[in-house]
Amino acid sequence: MGRGRHAGYDGQRELILARAAALFARGGYAGTSMNQVAEACGLSKATLYHYYRDKYELLVSIAEGHVTRLQGIVDEALAEEAAPAGQLRMLVRRLVEEYANAQNEHRVLTEDVKFLEGDDRERILAKEREVVAAFARVVAALRPDLQDAAMSTPLTMLLFGMVNWMFTWMRSDGPLAYEEMGPVVTDLFLGGLQAVQAPLRTATLD
Template identity: 85%
Template structure:
């Protein structure tokens, strides 16, 4: 009988996952070694291989884990809201929250997926396409007239671009946090500039 996993096994895997994602995000998948991952985790290389077979397994776990969480967010949001406007607000709020806490994994998904083997890349990108399609269906429900013009997906990609861009300029410790900005993104997308209200932090200032 094989030895069972110790109590902290899953926690250690999560630590390695997070450190590897940070290293891949900063230096790219090809430019990161398992030695660097082990050092960042305070582990020997031999111990690291006890948790992950190789660097490629880490890449798959990071990319697929992130997109699987996004799928869960979509399923939860659509189940909790019945009206399309409410669904979109919840989807955007949860998307902003997830991206705020998983910027490294998101960068790996967008930048390093090209290093995956064909079958793994297609499976992971298929999940990503499902997330985009779910958003697009909500957009189409809000503006069915645009669906016939094939505008639902382009508008959805513009929305994703707006959310992604937040993390290139916004500082979590700044006056505006992600909780404040999620409604702004939604209002701007749904109603244009005239529909945006200043977050409380800005109004107080």
């Protein structure tokens, strides 16, 4: 009879993924070795292989885990809100909050996807396309008059551009918190610059 997994096995796997994602985000998948991952986790290389068989399995787990969480966020947001405008606000807010806590994982998903192989690549990209398609359906519901011009997906990608690039210029110690930026993005997307409202916390500091 085989040995069972110890109580902290799943927690250790999650720690390894988080440390590996940080290394991949900083140095790239190709530029990171299993020795570096083991050192970052405070493990021997032999012990690391007890949890993940190789660096490629780490990449798949990081990318697929992240996009699966995004799918869950979409499903929850659409279930919580009935009206398209409310759905969009919930989707953007939850997406910004997730990205704030998973910047390394998101960088791996966007920059290291080229290293995924065959079925793994197609499966993960299909999940990513489902997330985009869900946003596009909400955009289409908000502006049904634009459907004939096939604008829903381009508008959705512009929206994702605002959210995705936010983390290249925002500082965690800056005047705005990540959770405050979701409404700003949605206001700008839905109503233009004149619709943007200053976050309440920031407004009260002036």
